[in-house]
Amino acid sequence: MAWAVSSNILGGSRYATAALEEYLAIARVLTDESASLSTLATSWASTGLQMRSAMASSLCPALRGEPTAPNTSHTRMPFMRLLSSCERCSRQCQWIADKTGTLAELLIRAHSLYAQAESDSRSLVDSTVQGSMTVLPLQTALGLGVWSLADIVTTSASSRRSHGASALSSTSWAHQGMMNALGSAVDPLHALTSSQGAVNAGARCLTPITRRIADSRQGDTLTVTQVQSRTPVVTSIHSVDEALANLQRLGTQRAQGAQSSSGLDYATIAVQHYRKADGNSSWLVMIPGTDGHPDSPLGWLQNVEAMSSDPEQRRHADSVRLVREAMERAGIGESDEVALVGHSQGGIVAASIAADEQDRYAIRHVVTAGSPIANHPIPEHTWVTSVEIDDELVASLDGASNPQTTPWLTVHGTVHQQDPADQPATPFDASAVEGVDDAQQISHSLPFHQAAYHNAEQLGSPAVQRHERHFQQIVDGELVETTYWQGRMATSP
Amino acid sequence: MNNFQTLPAGGNTLGAAGNPIFSNPLFGHSPITDIIEPPCQCLRVEADIGPMLVRLAHSTSTTMDRLDAGRQSSDLVEWTGPAAIYFREHLQLLARESALLRDHVDGLVRLGGTG
Numbered sequence: 023m024a025w026a027v028s029s030n031i032l033g034g035s036r037y038a039t040a041a042l043e044e045y046l047a048i049a050r051v052l053t054d055e056s057a058s059l060s061t062l063a064t065s066w067a068s069t070g071l072q073m074r075s076a077m078a079s080s081l082c083p084a085l086r087g088e089p090t091a092p093n094t095s096h097t098r099m100p101f102m103r104l105l106s107s108c109e110r111c112s113r114q115c116q117w118i119a120d121k122t123g124t125l126a127e128l129l130i131r132a133h134s135l136y137a138q139a140e141s142d143s144r145s146l147v148d149s150t151v152q153g154s155m156t157v158l159p160l161q162t163a164l165g166l167g168v169w170s171l172a173d174i175v176t177t178s179a180s181s182r183r184s185h186g187a188s189a190l191s192s193t194s195w196a197h198q199g200m201m202n203a204l205g206s207a208v209d210p211l212h213a214l215t216s217s218q219g220a221v222n223a224g225a226r227c228l229t230p231i232t233r234r235i236a237d238s239r240q241g242d243t244l245t246v247t248q249v250q251s252r253t254p255v256v257t258s259i260h261s262v263d264e265a266l267a268n269l270q271r272l273g274t275q276r277a278q279g280a281q282s283s284s285g286l287d288y289a290t291i292a293v294q295h296y297r298k299a300d301g302n303s304s305w306l307v308m309i310p311g312t313d314g315h316p317d318s319p320l321g322w323l324q325n326v327e328a329m330s331s332d333p334e335q336r337r338h339a340d341s342v343r344l345v346r347e348a349m350e351r352a353g354i355g356e357s358d359e360v361a362l363v364g365h366s367q368g369g370i371v372a373a374s375i376a377a378d379e380q381d382r383y384a385i386r387h388v389v390t391a392g393s394p395i396a397n398h399p400i401p402e403h404t405w406v407t408s409v410e411i412d413d414e415l416v417a418s419l420d421g422a423s424n425p426q427t428t429p430w431l432t433v434h435g436t437v438h439q440q441d442p443a444d445q446p447a448t449p450f451d452a453s454a455v456e457g458v459d460d461a462q463q464i465s466h467s468l469p470f471h472q473a474a475y476h477n478a479e480q481l482g483s484p485a486v487q488r489h490e491r492h493f494q495q496i497v498d499g500e501l502v503e504t505t506y507w508q509g510r511m512a513t514s515p
Numbered sequence: 516m517n518n519f520q521t522l523p524a525g526g527n528t529l530g531a532a533g534n535p536i537f538s539n540p541l542f543g544h545s546p547i548t549d550i551i552e553p554p555c556q557c558l559r560v561e562a563d564i565g566p567m568l569v570r571l572a573h574s575t576s577t578t579m580d581r582l583d584a585g586r587q588s589s590d591l592v593e594w595t596g597p598a599a600i601y602f603r604e605h606l607q608l609l610a611r612e613s614a615l616l617r618d619h620v621d622g623l624v625r626l627g628g629t630g
Contacts, residue, residue, distance in 0.1 A: 045592060051585030058578045062571070069567055076564070082557040095554065097561040099627055104568070107623040114616045115575065118609060122582065125605055129589070132598055450598045482596020 023439040023460060026452035027411070027473040031134045032141065033424065034431030034485025046135050052126035059119035066112035073105045124447045131450075132481040137426065144198075144423055151199025152421075156206065166193050166200075191413035191437075191465075202421035218331035219397035221421040225329040236323040236340070241513030244319055244340055246347045249508045251275075251284040256292040256308060258501035262389055262407060262493050263475060265306065265363045268292070269391070270457075270468045273310040273365065288313040289320045290508045291345060291368075293352040298499035304359040305352070306497055309345055311366030311392075319344040319509040320367055328370040329394065329420070336374040340511060345371050346379065348507035354383060361387040361496045365468050366416060369393025369408075376400045387493050391471035394420035405429040407489045409475050412436050414466040431489045435474025437465045453477035568627055572620045579613050586610060 037045070077085045084096035130136060154162040173192030205220030209227035216223040255275050256268045275282040276290055294306040313320050319340035327339035336342060345362075354360060360383050362372035369390030376385045377398045388400065391409045397420050400406055408424050410417035412434060424432040439460075440452060453473040478486050586606050594602065 044588075048585060048588045048592065051581065051588070055578055055582040055585060059582070062575055062578060065571055065574075069564065069571060072567075073560075073564055076560040080556045080560065082555050084555070084557045085560060095558065097555075097557040099561050099565070101560075103626055104564075104623065107619065107626065108568075111571075111575065111616065111619060111623065114612065114619065118582070118612050118616065121605060121609055121612075125589075125602055125609070128598055128602055129592065129594075132594065133592075448598075448601060450601065480597050482594055482598045484593065487596070 023441055025437060025455035025458055025460070025470070025473075026440040027435040027437050027455060027470055027477055028452040029474045029477040029481065030131065030137075030140070030434045030436070031478050031481070031483045031485055032137050032432045032434060033426035033428075034134075034483070035428050035488055037133075042135070045129070045133055049126050049130050049135055052122050052129070056119045056123035056126060059115045059122065063112045063115035063119060066108050066115060070105055070108035070112065073101055073108065077101055077105070120447075128448055128450060128481075132483050134483065134485065141423065141426060147195055148199040148202065148421075148423075151196045152202045152206070155200055155203030159203070166196055169193060190415050194413035194415075194418070197415055197418035198421050198423065200421075201419055205421055216331050218399060219420060219422050221394070221419065222329055222331035222397045225326050226331045226335060229327050229330045229332070229335045232323045232326040233338070236321065240317055240321065240340075240511035243512045243514045244343050244347070245510045245512060246344055246351070247508050247510070248351070249286065249290060249506045251286050251504075251506055253284045254504075255284045255286060256294065256504050256506075258294075259306070259497060260494060262363075262490055263472070263479060265308070265361075265389060265493075265497075266391060266409075266468065266472045266475060269308050269310060269363055269365055269368070270472065272308055273468060276310055276313060286506060287508060288315045289318040289344065289510065290506050291348055292504055292506050293348055293354075294497075294504045295352070295502040296497050296499040297502050302358070303355060303502075304496050304499060305349075305354050305361070307345060307349060307360065307362045307372070309341075309362065309364035309368030309371050311364070311368050317511045319511055321511075325367050325370065328367065328374050331397070333378045337378055339371070339374065340509070341367055341371045342374050344507070344509035345375060348505075348509075349375075349383065351507070352505055356382065357384055359384050359386045359496045361385075361389070361493060363389040364393060365391045365471070366393055366466065370395060370398075373398035373400055373406070376404045376406075380404075386496050389493065391468055391475075392417050392466050394418065396420040396422040396424045400430075402427070402429055405489060405492050406431070407493065408432045409471040410434055411465045411470050411474060414464070414470070416466050428488075431485055433474050433478040433486070435465075435470060435477070437470060450477070450480050453480065565627060568623065572624050575620050576617065579617055583610070583613060586613075 082096060084090045085101050087100060087102045090096045170189035170192050174188045202220045205224035208224035255271050259265050259268055272286070272290070272292055275284045275286045276288045279287050291310070292308040296304045296306065298304060311320070312322055312325060314322055324339050324341045327335050328342055330336050362375060362385065364372035370393050372388045372390060373393065373395035376388045377400050379385065380401055385404050387405045387407070389407045392411065392414055393408065394417055395408065406429060408431070410432060424430055438452070446452065453476040455469050455473040458467065458469045479490070586609060589606055
């Protein structure tokens with residue numbers, strides 16, 4: 023059983039009301055007629071069965087097309103041929119019904135025709151879970167525990183996931199509501215007044231504590247060093263898909279540490295310089311996720327600071343400082359267009375820089391994979407392409423859904439295991455997750471996001487295409503140079 | 516739409532349908548001889564099935580008309596990429612299958628009418 027991801031697209035572009043109504047009407051016609059044809063298929067089959075039953079139970083040979091006695095009146099209907107025709111009509115109706123239903127579903131998914139309804143129901147669930155967690159925290163936690171347990175018991179035979187991963191998956195619908203309730207519990211007053219969400223308000227409250235812990239363990243002195251790669255890890259790119267592939271390669275090399283073929287180690291980011299046809303420079307910054315090494319600026323505790331609703335706290339996060347310093351030393355000019363691509367904490371850092379460094383850099387596009395950035399105050403002129411997996415938890419840590427606006431597109435992936443022998447209804451139902459073991463437990467790793475984006479791209483969603491074009495305009499040029507920057511934390515001498 | 520509702524209620528309880536007077540003229544049954552002898556069971560089956568086939572053929576034809584209209588509207592959708600190509604190719608395939616089904620249903624009605 024291989025892993026596959028099916029995508030839904032939210033935000034990115036708004037259809038004119040007339041166009042949306044027209045597309046919805048077409049989808050409804052196709053869906054309704056699919057159901058009608060399916061009913062007709064049953065009716066044809068049922069009529070055939072009635073004929074077959076009459077032929078079997080009657081003694082009259084005329085029903086079976088056999089010769090009858092003279093001077094008696096018999097049917098002249100060719101029952102045998104009619105029976106065969108009824109069965110054929112039934113099969114044809116069912117085939118057309120299935121195909122029509124599949125095409126309607128494809129149209130609905132590619133154009134996100136029910137996105138508003140999905141978003142409304144999601145908000146309702148979030149509010150309900152948050153309210154329940156606030157008023158009856160123990161009972162709600164117990165209920166969610168029972169829910170997970172029931173899922174583990176019922177799916178343990180068919181799923182290869184661990185119990186923990188199954189529990190995360192089965193309660194994914196409640197993650198945002200739970201996180202909001204937790205954020206409100208940490209800082210109830212600020213959570214009510216903050217425009218950046220209860221979780222980010224909670225992170226603001228926790229940051230002085232986490233910073234003290236991080237400083238005592240790692241120190242507060244960040245050293246950023248330009249390092250060389252022995253092999254080309256990050257290559258010239260022209261699309262979001264390729265940028266995510268680069269980020270995955272960078273992350274893999276980092277995980278292998280000094281033993282990797284490139285020699286690149288943890289807490290290393292890449293900065294690419296492109297020269298456009300008009301001579302202007304543009305830049306692409308790639309930021310991997312948390313590595314958790316003791317002296318890494320991309321540690322666990324830095325997540326809290328980068329999530330804070332306070333811009334000063336975000337700016338002080340070690341991971342944000344690493345990227346900012348690398349961007350400055352790489353020579354990014356104030357008017358040079360910049361795109362930032364990050365996975366997990368890397369995405370939070372990208373969103374923080376896009377929110378807080380607009381005076382210093384012309385940040386045009388941010389691509390995040392598995393990053394909780396819904397509450398980061400990213401200005402509207404910066405486009406955001408977010409890829410999130412339903413059950414990865416990390417992307418839901420912001421306790422909110424991403425804005426559904428033209429510059430903000432979210433690709434939601436749903437992970438499932440697919441039997442290679444099963445024929446999907448269309449080639450676009452899901453995209454296979456490449457380079458992941460069948461027994462992979464957590465859907466937060468980047469190949470899942472790559473598969474989700476690939477599936478969304480294959481659907482030909484106009485919203486995805488617009489974002490893709492916007493991103494491509496930034497990296498549309500010749501790659502001049504790729505530089506790698508490594509960060510290390512130390513105690514001040 | 517539930518096409519079962521368009522079928523005669525209690526289709527298997529023949530009642531008056533056994534009387535050749537109620538036979539569907541489309542299916543060409545002559546009631547003359549039945550006045551002399553009790554009708555054969557096959558005539559009752561014919562009287563039962565015949566109208567049902569006519570109604571089903573009509574429902575199928577109407578549904579295909581609506582589907583064809585929806586299919587033609589789908590050409591207006593602005594959509595590019597692999598899924599859009601697949602969608603349009605399969606709409607054409609649907610059009611061919613739809614035409615085949617129409618032919619088949621027409622043939623079935625003719626078969627019953629001339630049998």
